[in-house]
Amino acid sequence: MRIANLAKWAIALGLLGLSFLNASWIAPSPKGGLQLVAAHSEDKARCATLEGVRRALIDAGSGVMLDADASGPCLSAKTALDQFPRYHFILKVEDAAKVMAIFETLKRPMDERYGFVGDAQAVAAIRAKAPDAWAWTIRGARTCFNDYVKLGWFGLTPETCKRGTILVPLDEKWKVAGWPKRFLARMAAANTRVILTGPGSPTDSIPGLTRLEQIPDVPRDFAGMLWLENAALIGPSIRR
Secondary structure, X not given: OHHHHHHHXXXXXXXXXXXXXXXXOOOOOOOOOOEEEEOOOEOOOOOEOHHHHHHHHHHXXXXXXXXXXXXXXXXXXXXXXHHOOOOEEEEEEOOHHHHHHHHHHHOOOXXXXXXXXXXXHHHHHHHHHOOOOEEEOHHXXXXXXXXXXHHHHHOOOOOOOOOOEXXXXXXXXXXXXXXXXXXXXXXXXXXXXXXXXXXXOOOOOOOOEOOHHHHHHOOOOOOOEEEEOOHXXXXXXXXO
16 A cells, blocks of 8 residues: 555656646747748749739748749749848758759858758758758658657657757647747757647648637747748738
8 A cells, every 4th residue: 555655656746747847837938039931922823923922921021931943934933032032931842953053043042041841852962062051851840749749748859850840730739848938948959940830740741820710829929930821811910
């Protein structure tokens, strides 16, 4: 009987320790602020246009996702970057050589204004050319999330997250140890970029927020990127 009671106390103390270890309310306030990313800048024909990018930048206020391999009548990434040099863009990459050629033509570094998301081969090529570039894969960002769900409760940051990217689905944030402030502090210490997305976790795409009803689920002190499927609706509302 005494051993059973001691075991219960040990378990209770262990759970109490884990609670304090992951307590968000005693974590420092995260540095930086909310960054909105518009997932689209296309017209009704699903083709990016200069006006579409301009509108998306106004709606999001931070950055826009662009297809770096767009061709034909669609707006090229080179034109978008040339017309809006001060804004943030995340480029969807298939042909890394083409993207690197764009930056060489513009004589512009692959600095913190830009992100590059693609398959493992494209990302590896970009990192080989620009080691400090923010280049990542959706699969890798999902792996980081899944590994953190397993290890974060013990105060550990997985190797798969360090100097990388993590995608946190809005409907799964309850799984995240230390959400939001303790978690953000850990990711900042690991130099990991945090993107809060819409519900769902497909391995080949990033769902964004689509409804105003989802805004209250975003913490007021969230300091990271918020992926918007409907930037025209949500962007202006969330910045009020």
